Amino acid sequence: MASAWEHFGEVANILQLTGLNAVALVSLIVKAANRARMHKKNCQIFAQHVKMIGNLLEQLKISELKKYPETREPLEMLEDALRRAYVLVNSCQERSYLYLIAMGWNIVYQFRRAQEEIDRYLRIIPLIALLDNARVKERIEEIQKDQREYTFDEDDRKVQNAILNPQPSENDTIILKKNLSCSYPKLPFDKALRKENEMLKVELQRSQDHLDVDQCEVILRLIEVTENAANPPTEKASPVKSSQKLESGKAEKSFEKSPEKVHHQTSSRRATISSGHKEASTAESNLQDEWHADLLGCCAEPYLCVKTFLCPCDAFSKIASVATGKQMSSAEACNEIMAYSLILACCCYTCCVRRKLRRIFNIKGGLFDDFLSHFMCCCCALVQELREVEIRGAYGPQNTRTSPPRHQHMES
Structure with missing residues (x-):
C-alpha cells in the first residue's frame, strides 16, 4: 500500500495531461480541489500550497527556461510531479467513497509525499541564478516555509x-x-x-x-x-415464541381429549425436575471443595482446643468414625495412636485419616499438605477436622447448619 503513490503515475488519464505546462497543471489542481468529495480539507490545503507555486511560475518564461538543459530537466520533473498531484486530487472526487474512507491515512501520506516532491524539484530549479530577482527569491522562501499539515478528519x-x-x-x-x-x-x-x-x-x-x-x-x-x-437480513418471527404457541395449542387439545395423558406428562415433568434437583445438588456438592474451618481457627474455641490437647483420642475417634465409615471408640483410637507412636509414625497415621476425610467432603488438598498440617501442629489439625465434621453435620446435632432448599417448586 505504501507504493500507491507511484501507481497514480500509471493511471490512463495522466496521458491527457502530457501537453500541459506547470502553470496549467496548477490551475487544474485548484479546480479539482474545489470538486473533491473526500479529503476536502486536505485538497484545499494542497491547492493553496500549489497555487503559491503557480503564482511564482507565472512570472517566469517557462518556454525560455526549457531551452537550457540545467533548467529544462528540473521543470519537466516538476511538471510530472504536478501531474501525479492532479491525479491524486482528482481521485478524491472520482474514486469510490468507501475506498477513499478505508484508505484514509494512506491518502493523507500521499498528500504529504506529493508536497515534499514538488518542493524538492522547486528547490532544484536555479531560478535565483537565472533571474536574479529579489522578489522571486522571497517568494521561494515563503513557499519553503509554508509547511502544511495533512491529517484524517475525525468524522x-x-x-x-x-x-x-x-x-x-x-x-x-x-x-x-x-x-x-x-x-x-x-x-x-x-x-x-x-x-x-x-x-x-x-x-x-x-x-x-x-x-x-x-x-x-x-x-x-x-x-x-x-x-x-x-441485502440486509430480513426479520423473522421468533422460533421460540412460535414453538411456545404450538406447544400451548397442543397441550390444550390433548387436555380436552385425554386427561390421563396430561397427568402422565405432568408426572414425567415432575420426575425430570426432581432429577434436575438431584443433579444440581450433586453439582453443588462438587463445588464444596474448601475447608469451612480454618487450620488456625482453634483459637476461636479455646475449650475445644484445650480438650483436644488433653484428650486427643476422643476427638480423633469422632473424626476417624466419619472418615472410615466405621464406629471407633476413644479406647480404640488411643490404641491405634500408641501403636503408631512406637514406630514414630503417629503423624503419618493421623494424616491418612485426614486424607480420607477430605475425600468424603471433596476438599482440595494433597498428601503433603495433610502430613505438614499434622506434623506442625497435630492438635490444630484435629480441631480443624472435628469442627469441619460438626459444621457439615456429618457427626452430632450440635453446630449443624440448617438451610432451606435451593430449588423449590409447587406441585398442583
Whole structure:
C-alpha cells in the first residue's frame, strides 16, 4: 500500500495531461480541489500550497527556461510531479467513497509525499541564478516555509471504523448509510451501493494488476460491506415464541381429549425436575471443595482446643468414625495412636485419616499438605477436622447448619 503513490503515475488519464505546462497543471489542481468529495480539507490545503507555486511560475518564461538543459530537466520533473498531484486530487472526487474512507491515512501520506516532491524539484530549479530577482527569491522562501499539515478528519475516521469493523453494529450501519447518502445526494441508497460496488471492483482490478495483496484484502472487505448493506437480513418471527404457541395449542387439545395423558406428562415433568434437583445438588456438592474451618481457627474455641490437647483420642475417634465409615471408640483410637507412636509414625497415621476425610467432603488438598498440617501442629489439625465434621453435620446435632432448599417448586 505504501507504493500507491507511484501507481497514480500509471493511471490512463495522466496521458491527457502530457501537453500541459506547470502553470496549467496548477490551475487544474485548484479546480479539482474545489470538486473533491473526500479529503476536502486536505485538497484545499494542497491547492493553496500549489497555487503559491503557480503564482511564482507565472512570472517566469517557462518556454525560455526549457531551452537550457540545467533548467529544462528540473521543470519537466516538476511538471510530472504536478501531474501525479492532479491525479491524486482528482481521485478524491472520482474514486469510490468507501475506498477513499478505508484508505484514509494512506491518502493523507500521499498528500504529504506529493508536497515534499514538488518542493524538492522547486528547490532544484536555479531560478535565483537565472533571474536574479529579489522578489522571486522571497517568494521561494515563503513557499519553503509554508509547511502544511495533512491529517484524517475525525468524522471520516468514524466511518472508516464502521466499514472496517468485522462485526458491524446497528450504529455502524446507520453511520454508513448516512455518509454514503451525503456522498451521493442525487442517488438513492441502493443505487449508491451498486455504484460503489462497481467502482470497488475497478479498484480491485487495479490492485491485482499491481500485486498489492494488502490493498486487495481491504477492497474485498469493502465489497462485502456493500453487498451486505444491499441485502440486509430480513426479520423473522421468533422460533421460540412460535414453538411456545404450538406447544400451548397442543397441550390444550390433548387436555380436552385425554386427561390421563396430561397427568402422565405432568408426572414425567415432575420426575425430570426432581432429577434436575438431584443433579444440581450433586453439582453443588462438587463445588464444596474448601475447608469451612480454618487450620488456625482453634483459637476461636479455646475449650475445644484445650480438650483436644488433653484428650486427643476422643476427638480423633469422632473424626476417624466419619472418615472410615466405621464406629471407633476413644479406647480404640488411643490404641491405634500408641501403636503408631512406637514406630514414630503417629503423624503419618493421623494424616491418612485426614486424607480420607477430605475425600468424603471433596476438599482440595494433597498428601503433603495433610502430613505438614499434622506434623506442625497435630492438635490444630484435629480441631480443624472435628469442627469441619460438626459444621457439615456429618457427626452430632450440635453446630449443624440448617438451610432451606435451593430449588423449590409447587406441585398442583
